[in-house]
Amino acid sequence: MSVYTPVNRLQLEQFFSTYSLGEVTGFEGIKDGIENTNYFVTTTQGRFVLTLFESLTADDLPPFMELMTHLGSSEIACPAPLPGRQPNPLRILNNKPAALFNRLAGAAVASPSIAHCRQIGLHLARLHCATQDYVFPIRNSRGLNWCRSVFAEIGASLCPADRALIDDELRIQFQNSADLLPRGVIHADLFRDNVLFVDGRLSGLLDFYSACTDTLLLDIAITANDWCCDNGIVNPEKITNLLSAYETLRPLEPQERRHWPLMLRAAALRFWLSRLHHRLHPRPGEITQQKDPLIFRHILEQHRRQTSVISPRPAAWPSCFRPAADTRRRTDSDDLECGTDCTASS
Template sequence: EGIENTNYFVQTSKKKVILTIFENRVKKSAIPKFMEILIFCSKNRIKCPKPLADSKGKFINEIENKKYGIFSFLDGKSKNNWNKRDCFLVGKTLANLHNKNLRRSFKLVNNLGILSLKVLYNKLKHKINGLIPNASKPISDEIKFLTKEWPRCLPKGLIHADLFPDNVLFNEDSISGILDFYFSCHEILAYDLAITLNAWSFFDGQFKKEFFNEIFKGYETKRKLNKLEKDKINLLLRGASMRFLLTRLYDMVYVSENELLEKKNPIEFYKILKFHQNLENINDYIK
């Protein structure tokens, strides 16, 4: 499971493990920090792959100019069809992750933050209309709006930043693990919630209000959002939509077919962005 790196299941004489080879999207210099995050989360009962040291105590090694690590095996599978209870558990799990890491400083910069969107757009602007007809100017206008209106004073901490269904493992009716922390960074906590809401609340192109509500309810069982966070949720949802729209467009344009990266359709997030542009506040989603 997970799509950002190459993963191999390995059965040893003693146990099952996962061999992960870090691909180009993960910066080599950032890998030790990601290992630190996973070790910290494992010690604090966050269900995630635990890095395993070799006989020399090293967590990271290299083969053919690529870094790799060995991780504990997690039972379970991701779901292609999820329900309200699954969404409630996802929200609760995300808030638990935020709470556990609030007192620990992982100062990882968000390389795909709001200020990077214009740079990413400039690399794509002459290609966008060929992939999504007449979308280049609306995307440019939205980036200008987001850059101007983006909130600066919301609570921050370590976020997952990629809690999509393929990064959550279920064992029957419970969550057995969270995968792919490789976009984790120090960022607005409610932005992470917005990423998760976008990922789980749209099914077959349709907004599922009941899924949105259950994620929100589950999250607030562990961490209550303040008034300003709720007031800015539409803006955060739009920003989260733009982030994945642009990175999917980038992958379509610049990632070769020879690279082991699963390309996903950017039109999905263009439609999600349009959906949010027609709403204004939290009550439009939960009532």
């Protein structure tokens, strides 16, 4: 996604010589995202996406390649790795493992509508159903233990208000285990920039490199926190519609409904910590993207003020997400007591 490893035209031409996809006619780095290096590449025979993996090694990647191949065979709209003249889709480019994919049509939406939220809820349920019996060997490496470890690493750089909030939320999350909730393959990063639409219809799910086996409800919460919040303000109607669409294919179990408010909080905490860590310890790159940690702080605070569980009846869902009486849209000056980014100045 962000370009950490630059690639020149000669390297691309040598890379494409192992495929039968024509001659390279153009390429450009993709600026979105923060994990991998991605390029759009055009040849005389089509349009492709080239990914260079910055963290995952060649030994790490086969399960992800196999998962995307499985999803494609299950009619889930996602990129499938191209094997080229050899069956193994992985190559080495500029000392990094790399793979080539067909470029899916469409573009991400910056401001999702209710209709977009319904579609993403439905397709997330399709993803969970398509992998119901799929054995995926990757466990979530960014669960609560990871959150606690990151907090221990960066806590000294945060202001007292942030430290107190994170410490209290970690305490509550560890006291309320989600281990007995339904589990399966989750995307774990189904943000707006990882979904494509054409003429208002979902055309592709991208970036499965955070996929893992974990609690299905966590996947829904991660998705809802991004798709159903407008500039950091939770939108109850969007959450209602995302959940309603999801449940047309996979109804939630009673224990999932009870745990839903805590899972929304766990998902917000995980991405707040991730973005704080990325801001405090940025990776070098030619094109990089910093994402605002404050958004997830705001989302976490709103969820902490909400104590209701999902009602068993869909018609009652909106009341489950009605803000507390003292909730108001906050100005920038209200956001934090200790500064705009709430990290200690150097």
